[in-house]
Amino acid sequence: MTQGDFRLISQGGTAWLECASLARFSWLVHAFGTRLAGHGPASASGLGTGATGLGEPRNAPTERTGLPEVPGATGFSVASLQQVHSANIYRVSRAGGGLRYQALPPISNARSIAARGASVASAGPFCGDAMITGQPGILLSIRTADCLPILLVDARHGAAAAIHCGWRGALTGIVEKSVVEMRRAFESRPEELLAAMGPSIRACCYEVGDEVVSAFRERLASVEGLFRIVSQAALPPDQPPRETTSAAETAAACRSRNAPRRHLDLVAAARRQLLAAGLQAPNLFVADYCTACRPDLFFSYRREGNSTGRMTALIGISN
Ligand SMILES: [Zn+2]
Numbered sequence: 001m002t003q004g005d006f007r008l009i010s011q012g013g014t015a016w017l018e019c020a021s022l023a024r025f026s027w028l029v030h031a032f033g034t035r036l037a038g039h040g041p042a043s044a045s046g047l048g049t050g051a052t053g054l055g056e057p058r059n060a061p062t063e064r065t066g067l068p069e070v071p072g073a074t075g076f077s078v079a080s081l082q083q084v085h086s087a088n089i090y091r092v093s094r095a096g097g098g099l100r101y102q103a104l105p106p107i108s109n110a111r112s113i114a115a116r117g118a119s120v121a122s123a124g125p126f127c128g129d130a131m132i133t134g135q136p137g138i139l140l141s142i143r144t145a146d147c148l149p150i151l152l153v154d155a156r157h158g159a160a161a162a163i164h165c166g167w168r169g170a171l172t173g174i175v176e177k178s179v180v181e182m183r184r185a186f187e188s189r190p191e192e193l194l195a196a197m198g199p200s201i202r203a204c205c206y207e208v209g210d211e212v213v214s215a216f217r218e219r220l221a222s223v224e225g226l227f228r229i230v231s232q233a234a235l236p237p238d239q240p241p242r243e244t245t246s247a248a249e250t251a252a253a254c255r256s257r258n259a260p261r262r263h264l265d266l267v268a269a270a271r272r273q274l275l276a277a278g279l280q281a282p283n284l285f286v287a288d289y290c291t292a293c294r295p296d297l298f299f300s301y302r303r304e305g306n307s308t309g310r311m312t313a314l315i316g317i318s319n
Pocket residue numbers: 201202203204205206290291292293
């Protein structure tokens with residue numbers, strides 16, 4: 001099944017999305033996992049040893065981590081973070097038999113890691129929401145269940161990034177900062193970077209409260225185009241007003257019922273950051289799937305609650 005630049009690939013009980021514009025690079029491995037995922041290289045590389053995402057059940061069975069068994073990804077070391085909706089970014093490289101996570105600025109809540117400069121994966125999961133690498137044999141993995149997974153590719157320098165972007169991450173500037181770190185680390189040219197945005201909850205389903213709207217207004221110069229106003233007036237009332245209800249109560253209930261709801265367009269927020277960082281619009285690719293609308297394919301935190309599984313997005317450079 002093909003939808004835009006993305007193709008849903010089913011193989012041996014596993015299914016994942018592939019972005020055609022990334023798949024054309026033979027040296028690159030990437031996938032956006034679905035809920036139809038196998039064990040894959042995760043179980044072999046220790047992804048289930050505690051480096052789980054925020055909110056993921058501690059004893060989540062490995063088949064619910066949503067890691068796709070992507071052909072060509074065997075033998076890779078899987079890099080993952082404890083995702084905390086931060087702006088913390090790590091450069092991942094091989095070190096001995098393990099992986100080295102080098103914290104890149106800015107570090108706000110991991111000063112001890114910054115002081116050490118670097119450590120290895122066995123020291124425990126690091127808190128952060130984006131990773132970059134220029135080395136082969138490393139699969140950067142991001143887990144989501146409504147948040148937006150973003151994969152960046154620098155074909156000129158053979159480098160990649162994986163980003164976890166929810167509304168809090170969007171406000172931290174994690175997307176823009178990841179591009180900055182790719183420039184620093186690999187001399188990446190933003191105008192040449194490709195960005196693939198995987199499935200996430202979309203504006204059709206992502207109703208947000210006033211605190212989210214306020215947070216965006218406080219942090220961004222403009223929120224134009226980021227919120228979709230959805231009128232409730234056309235919907236049938238939940239309950240007819242009781243005859244005993246006072247006129248004031250009835251009026252208040254009507255106002256509440258008819259108040260427009262705000263839906264956040266997280267993809268628009270991410271696109272804005274990518275463009276601000278220097279990427280070109282034709283190099284941005286968005287998977288046209290809403291996680292909340294497609295329970296057949298995706299986990300959704302909003303739809304299923306905290307007990308839902310997580311999908312894994314992967315990107316790595318072949319040996
Ligand atoms: Zn939807």
